[in-house]
Amino acid sequence: MAERAPFSVQTIPGFAAIAIFTFVAIYTPLVILVAFSFNAGDSLAIWEGFSLKWYYRAAANEQVQSAAIRSLYLAGISASVATVAATMAALATTRTRHFPGKTMIYALINQPLMIPEIVTAVALLIVFAWVKVATGHTSMIYLIAAHTAFCIPFAYLPIRARLETMDDTLEKAAADLYAGRWQVFRRITLPMMMPGIIAGLMLAFVISMDDVVITEFVKSAGQDTLPTYMLGQLRRVVTPEINAISTVVVFAGAFLVTIFFWVSSNRR
Amino acid sequence: MQNLRYARQNETVGTTTETGQDGGPNTIMQAQTDVAEPAPMPGDTSNTREIAIDARKISKIYRGEDEVRALDNVSVRIRRNEFFTLLGPSGCGKTTLLRVIAGFEPPTSGQLWLNGKDISRLPPNKRPVNTVFQNYALFPHMSVANNIKFGLEMLGKPKAEINQTVEEMLTLVQMQAMKARRTSEISGGQQQRVALARALAPKPEVLLLDEPLSALDLKLRKEMQMELKRLQHETGITFIFVTHDQEEALTMSDRIAVMSAGKILQIGSPQEIYQRPAERFVANFIGESNFLDARLSGGSVTLKAGGTFPVENPANVADGDVSVLLRPEHAFLSDAEDALPARVETVVYSGEATSMHTRLEQSGEPVKLRLANAPTGSGMPEEGAQVRIGIQPGALSVLKD
Numbered sequence: 001m002a003e004r005a006p007f008s009v010q011t012i013p014g015f016a017a018i019a020i021f022t023f024v025a026i027y028t029p030l031v032i033l034v035a036f037s038f039n040a041g042d043s044l045a046i047w048e049g050f051s052l053k054w055y056y057r058a059a060a061n062e063q064v065q066s067a068a069i070r071s072l073y074l075a076g077i078s079a080s081v082a083t084v085a086a087t088m089a090a091l092a093t094t095r096t097r098h099f100p101g102k103t104m105i106y107a108l109i110n111q112p113l114m115i116p117e118i119v120t121a122v123a124l125l126i127v128f129a130w131v132k133v134a135t136g137h138t139s140m141i142y143l144i145a146a147h148t149a150f151c152i153p154f155a156y157l158p159i160r161a162r163l164e165t166m167d168d169t170l171e172k173a174a175a176d177l178y179a180g181r182w183q184v185f186r187r188i189t190l191p192m193m194m195p196g197i198i199a200g201l202m203l204a205f206v207i208s209m210d211d212v213v214i215t216e217f218v219k220s221a222g223q224d225t226l227p228t229y230m231l232g233q234l235r236r237v238v239t240p241e242i243n244a245i246s247t248v249v250v251f252a253g254a255f256l257v258t259i260f261f262w263v264s265s266n267r268r
Numbered sequence: 269m270q271n272l273r274y275a276r277q278n279e280t281v282g283t284t285t286e287t288g289q290d291g292g293p294n295t296i297m298q299a300q301t302d303v304a305e306p307a308p309m310p311g312d313t314s315n316t317r318e319i320a321i322d323a324r325k326i327s328k329i330y331r332g333e334d335e336v337r338a339l340d341n342v343s344v345r346i347r348r349n350e351f352f353t354l355l356g357p358s359g360c361g362k363t364t365l366l367r368v369i370a371g372f373e374p375p376t377s378g379q380l381w382l383n384g385k386d387i388s389r390l391p392p393n394k395r396p397v398n399t400v401f402q403n404y405a406l407f408p409h410m411s412v413a414n415n416i417k418f419g420l421e422m423l424g425k426p427k428a429e430i431n432q433t434v435e436e437m438l439t440l441v442q443m444q445a446m447k448a449r450r451t452s453e454i455s456g457g458q459q460q461r462v463a464l465a466r467a468l469a470p471k472p473e474v475l476l477l478d479e480p481l482s483a484l485d486l487k488l489r490k491e492m493q494m495e496l497k498r499l500q501h502e503t504g505i506t507f508i509f510v511t512h513d514q515e516e517a518l519t520m521s522d523r524i525a526v527m528s529a530g531k532i533l534q535i536g537s538p539q540e541i542y543q544r545p546a547e548r549f550v551a552n553f554i555g556e557s558n559f560l561d562a563r564l565s566g567g568s569v570t571l572k573a574g575g576t577f578p579v580e581n582p583a584n585v586a587d588g589d590v591s592v593l594l595r596p597e598h599a600f601l602s603d604a605e606d607a608l609p610a611r612v613e614t615v616v617y618s619g620e621a622t623s624m625h626t627r628l629e630q631s632g633e634p635v636k637l638r639l640a641n642a643p644t645g646s647g648m649p650e651e652g653a654q655v656r657i658g659i660q661p662g663a664l665s666v667l668k669d
């Protein structure tokens with residue numbers, strides 16, 4: 001008889017079955033979605049042969065093009081601004097002495113994660129509608145402001161986590177070696193927290209790219225992003241073009257995440 | 269509780285400095301030193317010009333849920349190019365004193381002077397003081413060479429000079445071959461040498477070392493002890509070294525300060541600290557001790573166990589009932605008439621010496637002896653035997669406790 005193994009979840013009866021079921025449940029719909037993006041026919045249920053025509057069609061669709069560009073532009077700006085703000089917030093809540101209200105500030109930064117998105121969306125709709133009427137101004141600025149705001153807590157989490165595990169004696173050592181405050185930040189703190197910042201930026205970017213509810217409520221006419229465009233299409237005729245767009249988005253996301261892991265593991 | 273001998277010596281210090289210097293920028297400082305109660309410094313006849321660090325009545329109170337008095341009115345003067353060691357049990361305030369000197373913690377009260385200038389309010393990056401941290405704190409995102417370069421770059425030295433100094437430092441700590449490595453790719457002992465090189469490169473006035481050897485194994489530790497002494501000698505920099513290893517302190521230091529509960533109990537050379545501890549805590553912390561009850565009168569003591577002996581009195585304890593210290597290696601077996609009768613309780617052989625626990629007949633006090641072993645390995649009394657114990661001349665010393 002073999003020695004009794006120490007406890008491991010693997011020894012729970014049915015562990016493998018549950019694991020397999022979970023993966024199947026998560027990935028089957030995705031696999032079907034991807035498969036039908038290559039359908040030669042225009043059905044989402046009946047396979048009529050392999051074709052790339054939906055990809056050509058999506059790529060040639062000007063509405064898709066402009067929605068994709070708008071999404072990238074919106075996510076790029078919002079995620080960057082949110083990451084800068086989150087970095088400052090993370091520094092202020094970890095690299096300072098205790099001050100009254102510090103815990104409260106921490107709670108306030110994270111609170112948006114707890115508020116249902118639809119509530120935020122309605123609140124923003126009301127405020128921005130009022131501002132739009134008052135100023136007559138309807139540019140992308142409202143979407144950028146909204147996206148930046150809800151991206152901040154997502155960017156904040158990994159950055160703060162990184163800062164908390166960082167030993168502050170490194171910063172002391174730099175100060176001991178004649179570095180002024182700014183030099184300590186630029187030469188030590190910033191490079192050390194970079195993996196956290198990159199993770200925060202990517203998370204914020206993906207969250208912004210993905211958002212439907214708030215965007216739908218805040219956008220003005222002609223400001224569709226990729227997700228709101230897709231939602232609009234689903235209300236009308238559904239063709240595998242949607243599948244093709246989704247597939248590209250899924251693989252672009254996977255590609256980004258892979259690049260991130262590759263970069264961060266090479267740093268160490 | 270300050271004793272007479274310290275006071276007397278400080279008078280001498282005062283007079284030497286007054287006559288030794290005429291005017292100059294140091295006069296103001298000396299005037300202040302003389303007004304403020306000067307730091308006790310046994311055996312010190314140096315003048316103020318030779319003082320690197322002058323800590324004056326420094327207290328540090330950490331205010332948290334309850335107040336911690338980590339430093340309690342600490343005064344100490346550390347000479348230039350001195351290997352000065354802070355020794356004491358865990359939590360006695362050694363690291364806190366280093367942090368105050370480096371500038372990481374402002375003292376709650378008191379002043380810190382460096383080479384005749386008050387640096388109490390300077391931030392760490394404005395002090396010509398570098399630290400070797402206990403966990404080394406090497407920058408993990410930089411190579412060995414760039415770690416060493418960092419301080420020089422921050423000082424804005426010219427490129428050529430930086431490169432030359434880095435090469436010198438690499439040679440000094442024998443890390444030439446590994447200069448391009450990441451600091452995570454070298455061994456603990458090598459990291460320690462890089463930390464040392466990084467702190468030495470900007471040529472600080474004072475180098476602070478917080479238990480730099482505690483993470484190393486015994487062999488490497490002995491090697492690094494020698495290397496540290498060599499570096500200190502070659503660079504001429506003042507070293508302030510923290511350890512709680514008494515042997516390390518005794519072998520490496522020019523002077524030792526023994527600390528307990530935020531206070532400095534005694535400052536002196538290794539010989540003074542070992543042979544003439546001022547109080548029981550110091551005697552107990554360093555080496556093995558016998559404490560004997562006695563009556564002090566004039567320059568000699570009459571032991572409760574019998575016999576009258578001339579005695580050293582480093583802390584100037586007043587006449588009366590006192591405790592005296594007898595180190596186990598300063599007692600021996602004797603046939604003399606005036607030796608103290610005792611009974612052997614246990615005998616422990618340990619290679620080069622034998623430890624013998626005895627009990628004095630007259631007072632019932634235990635006395636431990638440490639006797640060198642003869643080559644023949646015979647001649648030690650059995651347990652239960654009657655013996656007489658002699659005391660080497662000058663071995664007894666009065667304690668303040």
Ligand SMILES: Nc1ncnc2c1ncn2[C@@H]1O[C@H](COP(=O)(O)OP(=O)(O)OP(=O)(O)O)[C@@H](O)[C@H]1O
Nearest residue numbers: 330332336338357358359360361362363364365512
């Ligand atoms: N930041 C702090 N806040 C509150 N108390 C502290 C702080 N740092 C140290 N102390 C307390 O101050 C006292 C002295 O601490 P210090 O670190 O100087 O001890 P040490 O002599 O270096 O001990 P060790 O040999 O264990 O390193 C201890 O009682 C410690 O608990």
Ligand SMILES: [Mg+2]
Nearest residue numbers: 362363364478
């Ligand atoms: Mg310490």
